Amino acid sequence: MPESPSKDASFPREEELREGIELLFFAYRDFTSDPDDILTEYHFGRAHHRAIHFIGRNPDTSVSELLAILRITKQSLSRVLSQLIDRGFVAQAQDTVDRRRRLLRLTEAGLELERRLSRPQRARVARAYREAGAEAVAGYYKVLTGLIDEAERDRVARALERP
Amino acid sequence: MPESPSKDASFPREEELREGIELLFFAYRDFTSDPDDILTEYHFGRAHHRAIHFIGRNPDTSVSELLAILRITKQSLSRVLSQLIDRGFVAQAQDTVDRRRRLLRLTEAGLELERRLSRPQRARVARAYREAGAEAVAGYYKVLTGLIDEAERDRVARALERP
DNA sequence: AAATTTTGGTCAGTACTATTGACCTGTATT
DNA sequence: AATACAGGTCAATAGTACTGACCAAAATTT
Numbered sequence: 524m525p526e527s528p529s530k531d532a533s534f535p536r537e538e539e540l541r542e543g544i545e546l547l548f549f550a551y552r553d554f555t556s557d558p559d560d561i562l563t564e565y566h567f568g569r570a571h572h573r574a575i576h577f578i579g580r581n582p583d584t585s586v587s588e589l590l591a592i593l594r595i596t597k598q599s600l601s602r603v604l605s606q607l608i609d610r611g612f613v614a615q616a617q618d619t620v621d622r623r624r625r626l627l628r629l630t631e632a633g634l635e636l637e638r639r640l641s642r643p644q645r646a647r648v649a650r651a652y653r654e655a656g657a658e659a660v661a662g663y664y665k666v667l668t669g670l671i672d673e674a675e676r677d678r679v680a681r682a683l684e685r686p
Numbered sequence: 687m688p689e690s691p692s693k694d695a696s697f698p699r700e701e702e703l704r705e706g707i708e709l710l711f712f713a714y715r716d717f718t719s720d721p722d723d724i725l726t727e728y729h730f731g732r733a734h735h736r737a738i739h740f741i742g743r744n745p746d747t748s749v750s751e752l753l754a755i756l757r758i759t760k761q762s763l764s765r766v767l768s769q770l771i772d773r774g775f776v777a778q779a780q781d782t783v784d785r786r787r788r789l790l791r792l793t794e795a796g797l798e799l800e801r802r803l804s805r806p807q808r809a810r811v812a813r814a815y816r817e818a819g820a821e822a823v824a825g826y827y828k829v830l831t832g833l834i835d836e837a838e839r840d841r842v843a844r845a846l847e848r849p
Numbered sequence: 850a851a852a853t854t855t856t857g858g859t860c861a862g863t864a865c866t867a868t869t870g871a872c873c874t875g876t877a878t879t
Numbered sequence: 880a881a882t883a884c885a886g887g888t889c890a891a892t893a894g895t896a897c898t899g900a901c902c903a904a905a906a907t908t909t
Contacts, residue, residue, distance in 0.1 A: 534815065534820065535811065535812040535815040535816060539815070539823075540807075540808045540811045540812055540815070541743065541804075542827075543811045543815070543823075543827075544717075544804070544807055544808070545739075545743070545842075545846060546826075546827065546830040546831065546842075546846070547713070547830065548739075549830075549838070549842050550830040550834055551710065551714045552757060553833060553834050553835045554707075554710060556757075566893090566894095569894085569895080570894075570895060573711070580704065585856080585857090586856080586857065586858090587855090587856065587857080594715060595895085595896065595897090596896070596898085597856095598859085598860095598897075598898085599896050599897075602894095602895085602896095603894095605858095621906070622905065622906095623855075623856045623904060624856065624857080624905095625856090625857075641704075644703075645700070645703045645704070647833060648698065648706045648833065649698040649703055650832065651829050651830075651831075651832030651833045652702070652703070652706070652829065652832075653697060653698060654828075654832050655825065655828040655832055656828075657697065658821075658825060659824065659826075659828040659829055660702075660706075660825065660829060661822070662818065662824060662826050662828075662829075663706070663709075663822075663825050663826050663828075663830070664706075664709065665817075665818040665822040665825075665826075666814050666818045666822055666823060666825075667710065667713040667814075667826070668713075668814075669813065669814030669815075670713040670716060670717055670810060670811065670814045671709075671712045671713055671716050672716045675712070679708075679709075679712050730865095731864085731865050732865085732866080733865075733866060733867085748885080748886095749886060750884090750886080758866085758867065758868090759868065759869080760886070760887080761867080761868080761869085761888085761889095762866065762867050762868075764886085764887065764888075765866085765867095768887090784884095785875085785877090786875065786877070786884070786885040786886070787885065787886085788885085788886070
C-alpha cells in the first residue's frame, strides 16, 4: 500500500511544513500573475477573474452559490458582478422555478475572456504536470485536497467531478 | 522509473488542468483564513504576515531582498514594515559592511507572533501530509515547484534549503 | 391569508493592499 | 566629482473586502 498515510510521528518535521507553506505562497503568487496582467487591460482585478472562472465552470449558478464558493460578502460580489454584467461578460436570467434567483452565465464575450485569462494558467499547470509526471500529480491532488477545510472538501470534490 | 514525466501528449487533459487550477484556489483560500483571523486582532493584514514569515525565515534580510521575494513595491512594503517596527515586532540594524542596507530581523515579540500565526497553518499542512503520505508529499513538492516562474525556481529552491 | 424566511440588491462608511510618480538622503562605486 | 544604489517618504489612485443598515420580491410556514 504505497498510498497509506505514514504512521511515523516525526514524519512532517517542522522544516518540511514550513517548506510546504512557502511553496504554496510562491506557486500562488506566480500562478496569479499572468491573468493579473491581462485583467489590468480591462480595468478588472483578481475578483473578476474568480467570478468569471466559477460562472464559466458552473453555468446557471445563483448568486448565493457563487458567494458560498468565493467566501466573500454579497456586497463585495455585487460590485464585481454588476461591472461584469454592465460590460457584457456575464448575463443574468431569472430562474423559472424560483423567480427570486438570478442564474448567471457567461456571454460569448465572457467565454472568450475566460479562455484568454485561463490560457497562461492552463499552460503553466500543463507544463508542471508534464515535468512532474502523473504520479506526482496524484500526490499534488491528494495534498491540496487535504488542505481544504474539512467541511467543504466534499462539496469541492463534487464540484470538480460535475462539469 | 516511476517519477519520469509522462510522454503521452494527451496527458494533462483540459479538465485535469482546470481541476488543478481550482484546487489551488480552494487550498490557498482556506490556508490563509486561519492566520487572517489572528491578524485582525492586531489590526494587521496578510501583508504583515508575509513580511513576518520571510523575515523570520531569513534573519538579516535587507529591504530590497524582501521586496524581491514578495514582488511588491517598496512603497507598499514600507507601510507594512514601519508598522511592524513601530509596534516592536521587527528590528532594523545597519549592515556594517554596506551601511546603506538595513538588515531586518524579528524581535522576541515578532518570533512569538510568527509562531502564533503559523501554528494553524503548520497544523493544517501536517494533517494533509499525514493523510496523503510521504509519496504524495513528494508529488506535491514537484508540481508546486514546477508552477513557480522558471527564473525564480532556483532561488526559491535554494531559499528552502538554506534555513 | 398572514407571518416569516430566503434571496437578492443597495447605500454608506471604513480598512487593507498595492500601484505609479516624484523627490530626497545617505552610501558606495567608478 | 559623477553616477549608481539602498532606502525612505509624500501624494494620488485603484481594487478588494468588510460591517451595518435598509429594502423588495418571492417562497415557505403557520
